[in-house]
Amino acid sequence: MRFIVLNSFILLFLDIYIYKALRATNIKWAKTKLFSILWWVYSVLLFLGIIATVYLDLRLTIRSIVLVAFFITFVSKLVFGLVFLVDDVRRGGLWLTRRLFNKEKDSGEPLTKAASDRLPEEGALLNEKKKGISRSDFLAKTGIVLAAVPFTTLSWGIVSGAYDYRIRRQTLHLPNLPKAFHGMKIVQLSDIHSGSFYNQKAVKGGIEKVLGEKPDVIFFTGDLVNNLASELKDYKDIFSKLKAPLGIYSILGNHDYGEYHFGHEPSPAKARNLELIKNTQREMGWDLLLDENRKLKVGNEEIGIIGVENWGAGGRFPKYGDLKKALEGSEDMPVKLLLSHDPSHWRAQVLDHPDVDATFSGHTHGMQFGVRTKSFQWSPVQYIYKEWAGLYQEGQQQLYVNTGFGFLGYPGRVGILPEITVFELQSGEKPA
Numbered sequence: 144m145r146f147i148v149l150n151s152f153i154l155l156f157l158d159i160y161i162y163k164a165l166r167a168t169n170i171k172w173a174k175t176k177l178f179s180i181l182w183w184v185y186s187v188l189l190f191l192g193i194i195a196t197v198y199l200d201l202r203l204t205i206r207s208i209v210l211v212a213f214f215i216t217f218v219s220k221l222v223f224g225l226v227f228l229v230d231d232v233r234r235g236g237l238w239l240t241r242r243l244f245n246k247e248k249d250s251g252e253p254l255t256k257a258a259s260d261r262l263p264e265e266g267a268l269l270n271e272k273k274k275g276i277s278r279s280d281f282l283a284k285t286g287i288v289l290a291a292v293p294f295t296t297l298s299w300g301i302v303s304g305a306y307d308y309r310i311r312r313q314t315l316h317l318p319n320l321p322k323a324f325h326g327m328k329i330v331q332l333s334d335i336h337s338g339s340f341y342n343q344k345a346v347k348g349g350i351e352k353v354l355g356e357k358p359d360v361i362f363f364t365g366d367l368v369n370n371l372a373s374e375l376k377d378y379k380d381i382f383s384k385l386k387a388p389l390g391i392y393s394i395l396g397n398h399d400y401g402e403y404h405f406g407h408e409p410s411p412a413k414a415r416n417l418e419l420i421k422n423t424q425r426e427m428g429w430d431l432l433l434d435e436n437r438k439l440k441v442g443n444e445e446i447g448i449i450g451v452e453n454w455g456a457g458g459r460f461p462k463y464g465d466l467k468k469a470l471e472g473s474e475d476m477p478v479k480l481l482l483s484h485d486p487s488h489w490r491a492q493v494l495d496h497p498d499v500d501a502t503f504s505g506h507t508h509g510m511q512f513g514v515r516t517k518s519f520q521w522s523p524v525q526y527i528y529k530e531w532a533g534l535y536q537e538g539q540q541q542l543y544v545n546t547g548f549g550f551l552g553y554p555g556r557v558g559i560l561p562e563i564t565v566f567e568l569q570s571g572e573k574p575a
Contacts, residue, residue, distance in 0.1 A: 151213070154186075157217075157220045157223075157224045158182070158183075158220070161220060161223055161224055161227060162183075164227040170280060189209070192209040193209060195209070210554065214552070218293045218294075223286045223287070226289060226290075296557055299557070300512075300553070300557035301555035304556035304557055304558075304561075305345075305554055305555045305561070306348070306349065306561065308348070308349040308352055308560070310563045311563070311564050311565070312567070313543065313565070314567050315541065316572060317478050317500050317501065317568060318570070318572055319500070320478050320568055320570040320571075321445070321477060322444070322570060323441040324441055324478070325568065325570045326569070327359045327389075328357070328358050328359050328565060328566065328568075329358060329359065329361070330360075330362070330387070331361075331503050331543070331545050332361065332364070332545070332548050332564075333363065333365060333366070333396075333503075333548060334364075334505045334506065334545075335366065335368075335378075335549045336369050336547075336549035336550060336551045337367060337368050337374040337377075337549070338368055338370065338374035339554060340377075343377060343378070350381055350382065350385060354385070356563075356565050358565070359387060359389045360387050360390060360448075361387045361391040362391075362482055364394055364504055364545060365393075365396025365482075365484030366396030366506070367393075368398060368399060371416060372420045372423060375423050379426075379427060383426075383428065389439060391429045393429040393450070393482075394432055394433075394450045395431075395463075395484070396485075397506070400413075400463070401416045402461060431450075432448070432450020432482060433450070433452055434452055434465045435469055436472065436473045436476075436479075438476065445476060446476060448480055449479055450469065450482045451464035451466055451469045451481070454484075454485060454488045454492070455506075456487035456491040460485060464483065466492050466496065469481075470499075473498075479499050479500055480500065480502075481502040481503065482503050483503070486504040486506060486528060486530045486531065486542060489535075490529065493542075494537055494538075494540060497539065500540065500541065503543055504530075504542060504545070505546075505547055507532065508550070510523050510524035511547075511552075511553055511555070511559055513558045514558050515532065515546075515558060520532055520533065528544075530542055530544055543564065546560075546561075547562060548563065
């Protein structure tokens with residue numbers, strides 16, 4: 144919440160800066176009284192709305208509308224402000240040049256040829272306005288166009304992308320897979336983030352898509368909530384509809400521990416919240432794996448399902464998971480499928496355990512922004528995570544990163560749409 148308040152004050156600064164810059168141009172509508180009224184009424188209402196979301200218990204729908212308006216406004220005005228900053232830097236350069244050359248003139252010394260060549264025309268220094276549009280007006284109108292790009296794109300991502308659930312099909316080749324599991328269908332969901340939802344009907348539609356696939360097993364790889372167990376109040380019944388004949392297996396993600404709300408230090412409230420999240424998953428019929436494993440049996444054959452608590456490389460995310468503990472007792476399993484929320488865990492620890500055949504992760508969301516086609520994918524998140532979306536392989540070990548069912552922060556998706564992954568297990572090596 145402190146982050147939101149801080150950015151609200153940054154937005155207030157941008158409001159003042161852009162308003163004054165627009166008023167200083169020759170754009171007629173920017174000088175009207177109506178423009179001033181609309182500009183400041185919207186800005187004040189948005190600022191009060193943000194303060195209300197922090198300190199008042201607003202309905203989820205109202206809170207979502209305020210945060211959506213804030214996010215889009217902040218990004219658009221930040222782009223606009225940067226354009227005006229370019230103009231101010233240009234003006235500052237002209238002012239500095241004028242002062243330097245005036246100093247050379249006033250010294251009484253003759254100008255050197257180099258200085259003479261650098262001296263701008265007097266008219267350009269004293270009066271920027273020439274025939275046609277001035278540089279400042281041009282940059283102001285350019286800023287409007289550039290600010291409209293994120294405004295339009297992000298708005299479309301909210302209207303069209305937030306609940307546009309896409310099924311991604313993936314064949315998973317496992318050399319040691321027992322014949323009884325050949326052709327088995329697994330559905331993976333990840334990063335639901337219940338507290339961000341504002342459309343129960345759309346979420347229900349996504350769950351119905353999962354059920355329509357008739358999976359044998361369902362994996363959920365963490366981040367059921369943003370922070371609090373109470374976020375599940377309106378969605379528990381929807382997620383309880385998930386069914387699979389061989390079970391639903393789940394793990395915790397970094398958001399499920401409540402650290403972004405209660406802080407990093409232990410507290411009774413934090414412990415109660417976590418226990419409620421765990422119990423809710425069990426009540427929904429999910430088998431929550433906390434550094435433990437299960438034997439999945441079909442006929443007389445078995446494979447292992449391993450689940451670890453959250454473990455992220457680096458210092459940004461909690462390291463609760465204990466992979467060695469989770470693997471204990473699984474030594475005789477011919478295939479081990481690991482559920483680990485953060486994909487950075489794979490390269491940091493999992494690859495040191497060659498008996499783990501495949502890892503299922505989430506966490507990155509694909510940053511909810513980028514490009515993803517059958518043959519190409521790009522997102523800014525790839526500069527943070529080496530493995531961020533789709534299937535990766537190192538030797539005989541594989542990792543799949545699901546880009547998430549829900550959303551966090553920005554209440555939409557552009558290019559990287561909400562994902563339901565459907566795996567079909569195949570025995571043997573992947574065809575060359």
